[in-house]
Amino acid sequence: MSEQLSPIPVVHTIDAIRELVQEWKRQGLSVGLVPTMGYLHEGHQSLIERAAQDNDRVVVSDFVNPIQFGPSEDLESYPRDLQRDTALVERAGGSVLFNPTPAEMYFPNRTTAITMSTITEELCGKTRPVHFGGVCTVVAKLFNIVTPDRAYFGKKDAQQLLVIRRMVRDLNFNIEIIGCPIIREADGLAKSSRNTYLTEAERAAAPVLHRALERGRMLAESGERSSEVIIAAIREVLDSEPLTDTEYVEIVDLETVHPVPTLDQPVLVALAVRLGTTRLIDNFFFPDEL
Amino acid sequence: MSEQLSPIPVVHTIDAIRELVQEWKRQGLSVGLVPTMGYLHEGHQSLIERAAQDNDRVVVSDFVNPIQFGPSEDLESYPRDLQRDTALVERAGGSVLFNPTPAEMYFPNRTTAITMSTITEELCGKTRPVHFGGVCTVVAKLFNIVTPDRAYFGKKDAQQLLVIRRMVRDLNFNIEIIGCPIIREADGLAKSSRNTYLTEAERAAAPVLHRALERGRMLAESGERSSEVIIAAIREVLDSEPLTDTEYVEIVDLETVHPVPTLDQPVLVALAVRLGTTRLIDNFFFPDEL
Structure with missing residues (x-):
């Protein structure tokens, strides 16, 4: 594509993303949120494109959330490439990339968590006991920070999608959760x-x-x-x-x-x-x- | 007082209170929330009066929250008087009373909870182990339902005030928490x-x-x-x-x-x-x- 793209802002603080979203809301614009852990691929791209179709503005969060990784999992080695991510978000129609540090997201002496029983203990929850609590907590924080009208999650993480829908219902978040199709490589492997x-x-x-x-x-x-x-x-x-x-x-x-x-x-x-x-x-x- | 007061609406559903608040927000009005368990006294009245000073509209929630009572506590006997409450809210300058049923607030198979460690295990938490988790969960739900600019809590429930402030900080609710002075009987007994x-x-x-x-x-x-x-x-x-x-x-x-x-x-x-x-x-x- 030879089309010229204007560079999107990359913001690192909660105050900055809030200010941006509040300005959009004052203008009556709708806001979609695509929460990601970065290292974006065509799966994320499809979420951003869908969000850009449905909303006037799209926030893509790019945050490797430490509290959803177990002690023996791949937090340290999880791949990161902010520059490539920014270009992809631009290309897909996102409005801003929100890339906070772990210190910006979590106070050292935080004491609050969102926990979910039963449905988080099935499937992946059996081998990843802290995972979905960490997902719920960070997604709730992102919901409160960005206050989107809609949020987009891939069906590849199907249990996560079910868990987020449940959290939204149980805690009365006024946010529409949209599950998007799995995007695959030519040979069928799900993008990840x-x-x-x-x-x-x-x-x-x-x-x-x-x-x-x-x-x-x-x-x-x-x-x-x-x-x-x-x-x-x-x-x-x-x-x-x-x-x-x-x-x-x-x-x-x-x-x-x-x-x-x-x-x-x-x-x-x-x-x-x-x-x-x-x-x-x-x-x-x-x-x-x- | 002989001043004529217009009757305030009493709404029982989440959809109805949301619609009301969203209409106010479209008009650019600020919204205060006073969460209560009803049976209102001069302590609550002072919260509502303060909220009415600070905000264009005030939602008073009146809900005896079952999940913050332990099994041997006074859920069944907790006093209730909706008619008197409505009159007090009107008198104090509230805009609407939100009085949901337990079934409206809690799905039978809800699985999500907000939990808080350390600071909820001190003071009253020692004898009331489920209490503050239940408070956090219902207050988070009310925050998501009402989306107030400010919320008002009495200093009489001091640990609750500290817990709510912490939850707001940890989960990034964009809501100002205002603690209000204890109101006492003439002989010094705190109103309760x-x-x-x-x-x-x-x-x-x-x-x-x-x-x-x-x-x-x-x-x-x-x-x-x-x-x-x-x-x-x-x-x-x-x-x-x-x-x-x-x-x-x-x-x-x-x-x-x-x-x-x-x-x-x-x-x-x-x-x-x-x-x-x-x-x-x-x-x-x-x-x-x-």
Whole structure:
């Protein structure tokens, strides 16, 4: 594209982003928020583009949130590239990049947390016990800082989407939560900032996640209603790839996120797989909705 | 007063109060919130009057919040009188009374909570372990529903005021929290909806809380800096009244709410006393501020 883009502001303080948003609101403009941890890819880009369609202004937050990482997780190594992120946000139609420091976001003696029970203990919550509490807390903070009309989350983090929707309902945030489709590489691998961790051999193996889910989806679409049968078929495809170490394959209810024996209600079919030291997730909703 | 007052609306749903506030905001009006559990007295009245001075419109919420009561506490017997409350809100300059049902405020399968550590475990938190989490959760919900510019809390519930200020800071609510002075009966007893539980003999004994605190305040004002000495003097006055059963007398730091040995920093001097089955609290800040 040869189109000239005006540089967007990158703001680092809560006061600065508040001031900007309040000025927009005084002008009667609507505001969308796309919360990210940076290292943006086409998945984030699609969220920003959707937000730019729906809203007069779009805030993209770029913050690697320390409190959603467990002690043995990849906080330190999580990839960062603010300059590239800024260019992508500009290109996608974002209005501003909000990039606070951890010290700007968290007081040293903070004592408040948002916690969620039951639905955060399923799926990824089993191996990531602090994760969703950290997500809820930072998203609530971003909601209070930016006060958007709408906020955009990718369906790739499907449990996160369900958790955020629940938090919004339970705490009465007046914000519309919009889930956006998974964006994939040409070979089917779901876009993820963590794909950068994969070795060449792991990267070559990684599309098996999508192939396995497609096998499950075909079964469901052809009328199969047994979770056990569908899960077994998905696992069979995953197991055909020797580099994969499957953490879970589950079919869960959208409200409770608890496993269900049959597909007689809307469900989420989700899996988590390790490829070497990298943990990848993928999923589909059936029927496709949300 | 013979002045004619126009009746204020009493709204019972979240949608209705939101619509009202959003219309005010479209008109550029400022909004104050006075969260209460109803059975309003002159203490609440002073909060509403202050809010009416500071803001164009004042929402008074009137909701006995079930999740801030422990299992053995007085949720069922907590006094209620919506008609009297409405008249008081009108008289004090409130714009609307928001009186939701518990079912309107809480989904049956809610899973989200706001929790606070350390400062909620001191003072009243020792005997009321679920209390402040329940307060934080309902206040956060009210903040999200009403989106006020300012919210008003009485200093009588001093620990609550410190907890709410902390929650606002930690979660970045863009709301100014205003603490208002304790309002007392002629004999010094702090106004409280729970005073209605007192028998005649207990009511006659109850001003001892204030007398005891005044003894402590005089010592502090005359230069005494030992918490131990001041607490002993307060306890001596309390113990002079045979009906009292002292739960705690403590002098704590305003940030940590943890006991401090000396008054070399701003402190809260707080006590909780049982009179029969009724639990009363009272306090003063030294120096008087906040």
